[in-house]
Amino acid sequence: MSSRKPSGRSTLHYVIIAPMPLTIQEVEQIAKLARLELTGEEKARYREQLSAILEHVAKLQTLDTDKIPPTASIFSGDSHLRRDEPRLGLPREELLKNAPEQEKGQFKIPPVFE
Amino acid sequence: MPSLSSLTLTESQTLLQRGEISSRELVSACLERISALDGTIHAFLHIDAEGALKQADEADRKRRTIDDGQSMPLLGLPIAIKDVLTVEGMPCTCGSKILEGYIPPFTATVVKKLQAAGVIVIGKTNTDEFAMGSSTENSAYGVTRNPWDTSRVPGGSSGGSAAAVAAEFVPAALGTDTGGSVRQPASFCGVTGLKPTYGRSSRYGLVAYGSSLDVVGAFGRSAQDVASVFSVYNGRDPLDATTQDVPAANISIEAGAGSSLAGIRIGVPKEYFIAGFQPEVEEKVRAAIQKMEELGAEIREVSLPHTAYALPVYYLIAPAEASANLARFDGVRYGPRVSGETMWDVFTKTRGEKFGDEVTRRIMLGTYALSAGYYDAFYGQAQKARTLIKRDFEQVFRAVDAVACPVAPTTAFKIGAHSDDPLAMYLEDVFTLPANLAGVPGLAFPVGFDAAGLPVGMQLMGRHFNEATLFKLAHAYQQATDWHVKRPTMGDGP
Numbered sequence: 001m002s003s004r005k006p007s008g009r010s011t012l013h014y015v016i017i018a019p020m021p022l023t024i025q026e027v028e029q030i031a032k033l034a035r036l037e038l039t040g041e042e043k044a045r046y047r048e049q050l051s052a053i054l055e056h057v058a059k060l061q062t063l064d065t066d067k068i069p070p071t072a073s074i075f076s077g078d079s080h081l082r083r084d085e086p087r088l089g090l091p092r093e094e095l096l097k098n099a100p101e102q103e104k105g106q107f108k109i110p111p112v113f114e
Numbered sequence: 115m116p117s118l119s120s121l122t123l124t125e126s127q128t129l130l131q132r133g134e135i136s137s138r139e140l141v142s143a144c145l146e147r148i149s150a151l152d153g154t155i156h157a158f159l160h161i162d163a164e165g166a167l168k169q170a171d172e173a174d175r176k177r178r179t180i181d182d183g184q185s186m187p188l189l190g191l192p193i194a195i196k197d198v199l200t201v202e203g204m205p206c207t208c209g210s211k212i213l214e215g216y217i218p219p220f221t222a223t224v225v226k227k228l229q230a231a232g233v234i235v236i237g238k239t240n241t242d243e244f245a246m247g248s249s250t251e252n253s254a255y256g257v258t259r260n261p262w263d264t265s266r267v268p269g270g271s272s273g274g275s276a277a278a279v280a281a282e283f284v285p286a287a288l289g290t291d292t293g294g295s296v297r298q299p300a301s302f303c304g305v306t307g308l309k310p311t312y313g314r315s316s317r318y319g320l321v322a323y324g325s326s327l328d329v330v331g332a333f334g335r336s337a338q339d340v341a342s343v344f345s346v347y348n349g350r351d352p353l354d355a356t357t358q359d360v361p362a363a364n365i366s367i368e369a370g371a372g373s374s375l376a377g378i379r380i381g382v383p384k385e386y387f388i389a390g391f392q393p394e395v396e397e398k399v400r401a402a403i404q405k406m407e408e409l410g411a412e413i414r415e416v417s418l419p420h421t422a423y424a425l426p427v428y429y430l431i432a433p434a435e436a437s438a439n440l441a442r443f444d445g446v447r448y449g450p451r452v453s454g455e456t457m458w459d460v461f462t463k464t465r466g467e468k469f470g471d472e473v474t475r476r477i478m479l480g481t482y483a484l485s486a487g488y489y490d491a492f493y494g495q496a497q498k499a500r501t502l503i504k505r506d507f508e509q510v511f512r513a514v515d516a517v518a519c520p521v522a523p524t525t526a527f528k529i530g531a532h533s534d535d536p537l538a539m540y541l542e543d544v545f546t547l548p549a550n551l552a553g554v555p556g557l558a559f560p561v562g563f564d565a566a567g568l569p570v571g572m573q574l575m576g577r578h579f580n581e582a583t584l585f586k587l588a589h590a591y592q593q594a595t596d597w598h599v600k601r602p603t604m605g606d607g608p
């Protein structure tokens with residue numbers, strides 16, 4: 001990775017604070033939040049890969065941003081809403097066409113509560 | 115006689131308007147070349163040959179009833195669309211198993227605008243799954259091969275569109291660019307590719323990846339061709355509240371015009387010429403900058419001091435936004451469903467099984483960065499660092515009109531070269547990410563070849579909404595050089 005850092009021509013210096021590698025329990029918690037079912041092999045692999053990526057991105061924490069406002073979007077607060085006038089949407093049948101399961105003009109899902 | 119498919123968009127446009135060729139002949143030539151060579155390249159995920167020929171006949175009929183090309187400037191010209199943009203009635207997979215079989219009931223605004231100008235959509239092109247990747251290897255439907263060397267990647271994520279234009283399957287194509295996904299494949303495939311200003315064109319009908327970064331871009335075989343396509347599809351859309359209220363760009367480049375660059379100041383950012391990248395890339399890019407100086411441009415060294423932070427900023431912000439955007443894929447409204455006892459089982463099983471590795475990785479990374487206890491340290495800090503990157507560009511664009519730098523640290527790499535190391539793949543994007551974070555436009559085009567015969571690309575970045583200056587520079591360069599007219603040798607295609 002060091003070859004990708006700026007050369008001597010740059011004045012940047014990093015102090016990389018390596019976070020602790022993720023535990024399997026943390027990987028399971030993230031997967032649960034993201035509604036992803038993972039196999040044991042996947043958990044082990046993502047644990048290793050995500051830990052390496054997090055270690056890399058952690059160098060941001062060395063940047064002094066105390067007085068810097070966040071940028072959520074380049075032209076934030078400048079969205080242009082159209083007039084709130086009713087207009088026809090797509091017909092129900094069109095929108096249901098791609099559903100894996102439907103009944104009585106509605107999307108069908110298994111029970112929400114066990 | 116070479117195939118009509120080898121003509122540029124502008125050349126075909128002229129011949130069509132003069133009545134020297136028909137749209138049917140042009141579209142047939144493209145379809146023949148695709149059928150002969152796309153078995154090897156795999157640029158397309160879907161081809162609508164029948165529909166394209168029917169539209170070509172309609173275009174030929176329509177041409178007799180319109181007097182000039184003004185109302186329908188692109189009448190009868192075939193293009194390809196990256197498979198993350200919807201075209202009514204054509205499958206849209208986003209390169210993912212989770213959208214297998216999905217037929218969108220509506221057309222993206224950018225495609226509608228092109229169709230209104232007379233364009234014929236010939237098919238949908240391959241992409242890294244949900245546009246996440248830099249090689250098109252992350253497509254669930256197989257890799258696209260680089261027309262210059264089929265053992266190499268075309269770049270990504272819009273690799274199918276770039277390869278389709280380089281292989282002379284179509285004169286132009288649409289792609290999308292969230293962190294370099296138009297510019298890097300344009301560079302790897304030796305074509306011209308534009309990433310417009312954020313908010314410049316509609317994203318209605320674009321399957322969202324990173325909403326504060328995504329833009330629709332275009333590929334062509336010259337700056338002039340890309341400018342023609344961009345001029346048609348950009349502009350405000352009431353269906354996309356993030357499109358900005360600025361006059362639509364209508365960039366007309368006359369052949370032969372604009373070869374003097376006197377009065378244009380080009381900045382060369384020292385942070386983009388770093389140790390450890392392919393020496394031939396630096397050599398060719400510096401030679402191109404010198405050529406622009408000979409054409410009259412003023413060259414200055416500039417500094418974008420927070421460049422090195424763009425990679426970590428991007429790989430926190432884009433996955434965070436992706437983790438929210440991709441929550442909609444749950445096996446309920448579209449795509450296949452993996453059955454389960456409860457609704458929650460359906461969600462986790464469908465997503466676990468149907469999302470590929472890179473998408474899963476980014477959803478997890480984004481979920482982590484947004485989760486309680488880590489939000490401030492990761493996502494919040496990335497948003498603040500993004501402000502510093504944006505300010506770097508504001509500062510530089512007070513002194514210069516454009517910035518010139520490489521597109522990627524290397525030319526096209528071998529298929530499989532980064533397959534076990536996602537972080538190494540992310541580093542491919544190091545020179546393209548800043549433009550997305552700052553929202554500025556970027557234009558990539560070929561400036562030479564390395565010793566292996568692979569194209570080297572240069573990138574120009576400009577002020578918000580000033581794509582016109584980038585086109586002027588690239589066009590003047592292309593009038594003075596012939597790198598952009600060189601094409602790969604590809605076996606026995608028509």
